[in-house]
Amino acid sequence: MNDASSRRARRIALAALATAGLAATATTGLGTSAAALSRPAGHAHGTAPIPAVADHVLAHTLAFPPDTAYCQQHLGINCYSPVQYQKAYDLAPLYGHGVTGKGRTIAIVDSFGSPTIADDLHVFDQNYGLPDPPSLQIIQPAGAVPPFNNTDSTQLGWATETTLDVEYAHAIAPGAKILLVETPVAETEGVTGFPEIVAAENYVIDHRLADVITQSFGATEETFPSKASLLSLRSAFKNAARHGVTVLASSGDTGVTNYNADGSALYPNPVNSWPSSDPLVTSIGGTQLHLDAAGNKVTPDSVWNDGYGAGGGGQSHVFARPDFQDSVRSVVGPARGTPDISMSAAVDGGAILYYSFDPNRIGWHIVGGTSEASPLFSGIVALAAQYGHHRLGTINEALYRLNRRHASGIVDVTSGDISFSGVTGPAATPGYDMASGVGTVDAARFVPQLAAAGEDGQ
Structure with a gap:
């Protein structure tokens, strides 16, 4: 296993729960350890390659959902269940009217996948009173994935990512079908893994298999051999735009910076990651929720930057400002700015999930990162597609148009910033900013508005 493969296994900040005593070690990267869930000084997570930003894995697993x-x-952190997320995002009014994502399909793209995802999702659903999805289909259109090896940290990382993606897309849109698209090569920095991802996504689009695609991965723009090598990988996004398929991507977990090509260090200056930076993709940033036991908001959402990681954002160094960001040109300048919108991503406020693919760690875990935010928003898109009776297609223009409209269901995020590892990043301000995008959502108001504003689908 090479270092880059380990780090780019997924875009996720992970905190797995310890057992009763919670005297455990948090592993950051390849064997670099720190005290359990400690906050590394200056947001530094060590130079060992890690998946996206922070892989805080405690040595033990909880036998019960906390x-x-x-x-x-x-643990000294908050953790939240799908029931709390449903309350926080005001989903009950939609569910009460039968808007659950029924008739729509969410495609989740992950390298390798998880061999136990169907059983794990069922346990998760049973515990939280959720229905099983109408279907959970797994396809491998870019080639068969290698046999699962539960001693391979790269495969374990992707299996965790897969579990997070599936369980929390389903938690938001419990009536939507789930299509898990597994690829046979791990995405790392630069081009590696992307040709297989592009082929798999084109298959999904060409065969009309999904309404929305969520991607919880990315690579620093500067790690591609050339601008042309990155631009050559955009065919699936162009295809999706032609077919009315919405494409999402996590904005990153290291704030305004990201990792270099071999994963040995963060860039000492602002950088951005692709595919989040692509104008044909909706970039999903990270917030920190502050909830009580029922899911009510104790204080407004803030930008995710909790010491374990920070939501990605800033200016692209590849893409010029797209037309849909002309209304925020004073913020983004001449370049494409990310994120576009944000959802929960904090480790301190992480999502509770269940998995059994690792025989040594069967049980309940806490995860965070914009790997969580993108599948959460994919559920919102599925709800809007059902509400509007059509696919939404590329939604970025609609998001920025709604941002200028009162009572659109977009909730401004006005506190926090994405400075990270000594690199100063944008701060949240009233209106659009490159820390949280247009903000986050109140789904009961936002879903009908997005359904009306999105493209007519096919």
Whole structure:
């Protein structure tokens, strides 16, 4: 296993729960350890390559799903269940009218996947009173994935990512079909893994298999051999735009910076990651929720920057400002700015999930990162597609148009910043900013507005 493969296994900040005593070690990267869930000084997570930003994995796993009070008492962080997320994003009014994503399909793209995802999702659903999805289909259109090896940290990382993506896309849109698209090569920095991802996504689009595609991965723009090598990988996004398919991507977990080609260090200056930076993709940034046990917001959402990681954002060094950002030109300048919109991503406020693919760690875990935010928003898109009775297609123009409209369901995020590892990044301000994009959502108001504003689908 090479270093880059380990680090880019997924765009995720992960905190797995320890057992009762919680005397455990948080592993950051390839064997670099710190005290359990400690906050590395200056947001530095060490120079060892890690998936996206922070891979805080405690040595033990919890045999039961924790509640927020347990996490506060024993871990010193908040953790939230799908029931709390549903309340926080005001989903009950939609569910009450039958808007659950029914008739729509979310495609989740991950390298390798998880061999236990169907059983794990069922356990997750049973525990939280969620219905099983109408279908969970797994395809490997770019080639068969290698046999699962539970001693391979890269495969374990992608299996965790897969679990997060599937469980939390489903938690938001419980009536939507889930299509898990597995690829046989791990995405790392630069081109590696992307040709297979592009082929798989084109297959999904050409065969009309999904309404929205979520991608919880990315590579620093500067790690591609050339601008042309990056631009040559855009065929699936162009195809999606032609076929009315919405494409999402996580904005990153190292704030305004990101890792270099071999994963040995973060850039000492602002950089951005692709595919989040692509104008044909909706970039999903990270917020930190502040909830009580029922999911009510104790204080407004803030930008995710909790010491374990920070939401990605800033200016692209490849793409010029697209037309849909002309209204925020004073913020983004001449370049494409990210993110476009944000959802929950904090480790301190992480999502509770269940998996069993690792026989040594079967049980309940806490995860965070914009790997969480993108599947959460894919559920929102599925709800809007059902509400509007059509695919939404590329939604970026609609998002910025809605941002200028009162009572659109977009909720401004006005506190926090994405400075990280000594690199100063944008701060949240009233209106659009490159820390949270247009903000986050109140789904009961936002979904009908997005359905009306999105493209007519096919």
